[in-house]
Amino acid sequence: MAKSSRSDSPVAGDNLVEYSVSEISGSIKRTMENAFGRVRIRGEISGYRGPHSSGHAYFSLKDERSRIEAVVWRTTFAKLKIKPEEGMEMIATGRVTTFAGASKYQIAIEQLEPAGAGALMALLEERRRTLAAEGLFDETRKRALPFMPRVVGVVTSPTGAVIRDILHRITDRFPLHVVVWPVRVQGETCGREVAAAIEGFSTMAPGGQIPRPDLVIVARGGGSLEDLWGFNDEIVVRAAAASTIPLVSAVGHETDWTLIDYAADRRAPTPTGAAEIAVPVRAELEAELAGLAARLRGATTRRLDLRRQDLRALARALPSLDGVLALPRRRFDEAASRLDRALDAAQRDKRAAFERAAARLTPTNLAASLSHRRQYVRELAFRGERHIERRSERARARIERIGATLSGEPARLFARIERGGERLASQLARMDAAQNLAGERRRRRIVAAERMLASLSYRNVLARGFALVRDEAGIPVKTAASLAPNAAIAIEFSDGVVDAVTRDEDRTSAGGTSKARPQPRPRRPQKETATPAKQGSLF
Structure with a gap:
């Protein structure tokens, strides 16, 4: 162990060596590392909060009585198979060392493994319960x-x-x-x-x-x-x-x-x-598909056979086509025969109605109707004049009565007379207008009747190149068979009448036409206003 510099004046009786803090910390670090070397420590992880921002991990290993600080350096942490987790019992292999900056000792972990399979299973079960609680x-x-x-x-x-x-x-x-x-x-x-x-x-x-x-x-x-x-x-x-x-x-x-x-x-x-x-299995699917296809074909065939049998039974129950159409055909024939008879009857009815209408529309009837209408108009005009005269007389008498009662009030009387005169003049003007309007309407009806008479006159037919043959009595001749030989007849054209005599050799057999050769006679003009004694039918 290296010694630090001693004091020049040691205290009397003091023989202890004096060290600096760094020297004693380094000495303790070397002593612990040499004394223990690599160790295996079993304990529960406590205070683990994940790796630090530097990549190192710091936590503690503890048992029921003691605890030791632990550190896993960044390079070692990346190689761990089992990452440390809070509360997990692990076996840590590493070196015991000290941290001089805090006067603490710790283990620098090089390898970390669970403390037996039971610990891993406990951790696994705890994780399973946590994830199951989330519904995963x-x-x-x-x-x-x-x-x-x-x-x-x-x-x-x-x-x-x-x-x-x-x-x-x-x-x-x-x-x-x-x-x-x-x-x-x-x-x-x-x-x-x-x-x-x-x-x-x-x-x-x-x-x-x-x-x-x-x-x-x-x-x-x-x-x-x-x-x-x-x-x-x-x-x-x-x-x-x-x-x-x-x-x-x-x-x-x-x-x-x-x-x-x-x-x-x-x-x-x-x-x-x-x-x-x-x-x-593809082969099993193909076999199953083939079996289903065979069943489908068999079911389809049986279904078609049943349908055919049902169709034959229904066909036997149906009546024949002739039997079904017999009644409609008979009804159609009867309707066709009734239709022909109905058409003939309707044609006869319409012809009769037309002939009746044609008989009513002769010039004589139209002239009589026109004369009747004229007489009716004259009577209406006469009655209107008489009515006006009576109204005038009554109004004049009323005015005179009012004038007699109001002799003391000349001004008011004159005013009422004036107003009465104005009303009378207005009524007379309205009466004249109404009379003129009614006369104009009747005049138009008479003109229309005259036009109808002119359109139905036989003279229009003569103007188209036809001629009217009359016998000695002036009656129109309709057929050649009705004329006797050497009979005097008159042939009327549109511009005049020619007398003629029939000859026997000129008459043909029944159904032929009669050829009348008029004798040259002086032409006798017919007056336009002359009315024949009897008008024959032109229809």
Whole structure:
């Protein structure tokens, strides 16, 4: 041990060596490190708050009676397989040393491991209860796996036997597209890489350059609890629970359980079992499909046979076409015969009505109606004049009576007389206007009747080149058979009348036409105003 400089004047009787603080602290540090060297300390972690901003971790190891400070340097902390956690019983391997700045001793941990499998299991159970309380392991949130996925994603090591077993099993059962996300399945970065792979598959967009999986398998072979500890990491469990793609956990052997098995939608006992769960057997599907197709064909054939039998039974129950159409055909024939008779009857009725109307529309009837209308107009005019005269007389008498009663009031009397005269003049003017209007209406009706008479006159027919033959009595002759030989006749044209005599040799047989050769006689003009004795029918 190095000695510090002694005092030049030591106290009498004092033979102790004097050291500086740094010298004694360094001496104690070297003494402890040489005395203990590397040690293994078992204790419970206390006061752990995670790594410091410098990367170092500071906490304490304690038992029921004592405690010792501990430090894990940054380079060592990154290499630890099991990270320290508050309350966890661990076995720390390192060197006992001192911290001169605070006069404390501590252990610089180089290796940290759980204090037996029981401690790890206790930690694992505590973590499982915490995550289960958050609902991450609820059966209600687990989804059904797709029956026939098109793409399967596998999160595992690309160099191990697990991926080869999965690919071989999928190829044998149902070949499809497999996307492998390579990760470390053991070690300090295992949890982060597996969680990143699960999240990476979930964030893939459909239709991208790399197809998005319909199912994800997280697989690893068997191992110890420490080897599988990365799949118990909290970030892995939360990533599995938040995955948007159905997830199958196939970590370890059938007896191995990790926390990702609780959060996954389905747990497979082995990676090979995960491949069997992920895809069906293609041969079995084809056989089942062939059986279903055969059953469908048989059912269709039987159904068609039953339908044919039902159709034949219904066809036998239906009447024949002639039987169905017999009654409608008879009704149609009867309706057709009634229609012909109805048309003939309607034609006769219309002809009779037309002849009756034509008989009423003769020039004589129209002239009589016109004369009657004129006489009616004259009577109305005469009655109107008489009515006006009576009204005038009554008004004059009333005025005279009023004048006699109001002889003492000349001014008011004159005013009333004036107003009465104005009303009388107004009434006379209205009466004259009404009489003129009524006369004009009757005049228009008479003119219309005259036009109708002119349009129905036989003279219009003569003007178109026809002639009217009359016998000696002036009666129109309708047929040639009604004329006797050497009979005197008169032929009326539009511009005059010509007398003629019939000859026997000019008459033809029944049904022929009679050719009258008029004798040259002086032309006797017909007065336009002359009215024939009898007008024959032109229809």
